Amino acid sequence: MWFWWTLIAIGSLLVVIVVYDLVQRKHAILRNFPIIGHFRYLLEMIGPELRQYIVTGNDEERPFSRDQRRWVYASAKQQNRYFGFGSDNEMETTDNYLILKHDAFPLHLPHVGELGYDPKYEIPCAKILGGYRRRAKAFRPASVVNLSAMSFGSLSGPAVEAINRGCLIAGCLHNSGEGGISRHHLHGADLIWQIGTGYFGCRDAAGKFDLGKLKETVARCPVRAIEIKLSQGAKAGVGGIVPAAKVTKEVSQIRGVPVGVDCLSPATHSAFDGPDSLLDFVERIAEETGLPVGIKSAVGQTGFWAELARLMASTSRAVDFISIDGGEGGSGAAPLAFSDHVALPFKVGFARVYRMLAEAGVQENIVFVGAAKLGLPDAAMFAFALGCDMIAVAREPMMAIGCIQAQRCHTGHCPTGVATQNRWLMRGLDPTDKAARLANYIVTLRKEIMMLSRTCGVIHPGLITGEHVEILNGRYGSSSISELFGYKDNALPGTSDRDAIEAEMKLRENR
Numbered sequence: 218m219w220f221w222w223t224l225i226a227i228g229s230l231l232v233v234i235v236v237y238d239l240v241q242r243k244h245a246i247l248r249n250f251p252i253i254g255h256f257r258y259l260l261e262m263i264g265p266e267l268r269q270y271i272v273t274g275n276d277e278e279r280p281f282s283r284d285q286r287r288w289v290y291a292s293a294k295q296q297n298r299y300f301g302f303g304s305d306n307e308m309e310t311t312d313n314y315l316i317l318k319h320d321a322f323p324l325h326l327p328h329v330g331e332l333g334y335d336p337k338y339e340i341p342c343a344k345i346l347g348g349y350r351r352r353a354k355a356f357r358p359a360s361v362v363n364l365s366a367m368s369f370g371s372l373s374g375p376a377v378e379a380i381n382r383g384c385l386i387a388g389c390l391h392n393s394g395e396g397g398i399s400r401h402h403l404h405g406a407d408l409i410w411q412i413g414t415g416y417f418g419c420r421d422a423a424g425k426f427d428l429g430k431l432k433e434t435v436a437r438c439p440v441r442a443i444e445i446k447l448s449q450g451a452k453a454g455v456g457g458i459v460p461a462a463k464v465t466k467e468v469s470q471i472r473g474v475p476v477g478v479d480c481l482s483p484a485t486h487s488a489f490d491g492p493d494s495l496l497d498f499v500e501r502i503a504e505e506t507g508l509p510v511g512i513k514s515a516v517g518q519t520g521f522w523a524e525l526a527r528l529m530a531s532t533s534r535a536v537d538f539i540s541i542d543g544g545e546g547g548s549g550a551a552p553l554a555f556s557d558h559v560a561l562p563f564k565v566g567f568a569r570v571y572r573m574l575a576e577a578g579v580q581e582n583i584v585f586v587g588a589a590k591l592g593l594p595d596a597a598m599f600a601f602a603l604g605c606d607m608i609a610v611a612r613e614p615m616m617a618i619g620c621i622q623a624q625r626c627h628t629g630h631c632p633t634g635v636a637t638q639n640r641w642l643m644r645g646l647d648p649t650d651k652a653a654r655l656a657n658y659i660v661t662l663r664k665e666i667m668m669l670s671r672t673c674g675v676i677h678p679g680l681i682t683g684e685h686v687e688i689l690n691g692r693y694g695s696s697s698i699s700e701l702f703g704y705k706d707n708a709l710p711g712t713s714d715r716d717a718i719e720a721e722m723k724l725r726e727n728r
């Protein structure tokens with residue numbers, strides 16, 4: 218009997234759906250194909266996941282290929298991250314294919330039980346942050362790999378907490394993102410506090426910059442440096458966007474904006490309006506807090522950089538660090554045309570800025586940070602060869618804490634609880650477990666960066682030059698990075714920084 222009742226219930230449901238589909242006027246596909254039309258929406262919804270698991274090859278899928286994701290997941294879970302049978306890449310016929318040139322007599326990386334073995338594979342920065350301008354709180358960052366800016370609001374509370382706890386374990390810096398410092402950021406790791414055009418955490422009632430509030434926050438939180446955000450690669454020139462679905466009560470309180478309404482930061486800063494007043498702003502904050510102060514920017518028109526280089530060479534003012542984000546960088550939410558077509562990709566943009574600062578003779582005074590798909594060992598080496606002193610990573614650590622590249626950050630419905638404010642979805646993310654995974658990922662990345670550096674015969678990745686890296690052109694030709702990017706010198710730190718980091722690494726080897 219129950220069988221017939223079930224059949225009648227299903228039949229009635231289908232009739233109701235057919236009637237609804239035929240009567241509604243919003244979706245032509247449902248009016249034309251009642252019931253069957255719904256499969257289109259279902260498949261569209263789960264298409265990215267289906268393609269990921271079933272259809273695509275090892276080097277397909279973007280932003281991160283299956284091989285790249287597998288490397289991050291395996292590193293985070295401390296599983297086997299090796300690949301068998303040899304490369305499946307077509308090296309000779311692929312354009313822009315990176316090759317690192319090993320030394321005939323590479324340096325040995327100590328194994329467990331050997332003198333100098335370091336289970337955390339710490340790699341301190343080759344330059345002192347704030348050293349050139351002698352900031353009162355200048356310091357040598359303990360890790361060349363750090364967490365790039367991602368705000369609470371864009372990410373869930375448990376995700377931010379997992380990242381913060383993970384950074385503490387791995388000994389690296391956690392960039393707050395432009396959304397201010399929340400309670401989730403305060404689980405022990407040192408912070409880089411990012412200040413965007415919304416001045417969240419240091420704004421007055423009218424939304425303008427407030428130095429008094431900045432000093433209060435710095436006194437209350439473990440802030441080691443301040444990053445003034447000019448732009449971000451994925452949405453250069455549009456300011457910050459947190460979609461309404463993610464503006465919960467807690468997010469609204471931290472930012473001082475209404476609940477459930479899109480939180481939009483202005484495209485440009487109100488506290489300064491060009492390189493000259495930016496440098497004044499930087500010096501004022503550094504003077505008042507003692508902290509190193511830098512900028513983050515994507516690269517578009519170069520007039521700004523030329524003027525910044527000129528002012529830094531001709532006055533006693535300077536930014537302590539420059540973080541360059543590539544147009545291929547990530548975002549919680551951005552207009553497609555901006556993500557795809559505004560701002561130069563990292564390698565082109567970074568090299569252009571580095572060259573201009575080198576021509577002005579100020580490059581040794583600045584700590585260079587690179588971002589945009591650099592959280593994989595080979596990509597990181599490319600960045601060091603171009604002149605980066607540190608790299609900042611965002612989406613790769615998101616994957617380490619569970620992100621499956623579903624690309625739903627902008628909807629508030631991230632299935633893994635990483636980029637959402639939905640309570641039910643966040644419930645699945647255990648910050649303690651994921652903190653360990655984040656730390657494993659960072660440590661493994663540092664380990665492979667160390668292995669690759671030593672393979673090239675240098676003791677620290679900061680000593681990798683454009684001559685260690687060759688780019689194949691798909692036609693049996695190749696160029697060194699120095700040739701390809703028009704570098705006149707080797708993009709190395711200054712002599713005293715080089716000597717100091719070599720001495721430091723040798724000391725560690727004999728511990």
Ligand SMILES: Cc1cc2nc3c(=O)[nH]c(=O)nc-3n(C[C@H](O)[C@H](O)[C@H](O)COP(=O)(O)O)c2cc1C
Pocket residue numbers: 365366367368371372393394395396411446448449450513542543545546547548549588589590591592609610611612613626636
């Ligand atoms: C979810 C999400 C939120 C982000 N929020 C910020 C932000 O608040 N400020 C910022 O400067 N960049 C932000 N970014 C950009 C990252 O800091 C980083 O520059 C970019 O994603 C490139 O690094 P990646 O390729 O390792 O992800 C965000 C990126 C993501 C994916």
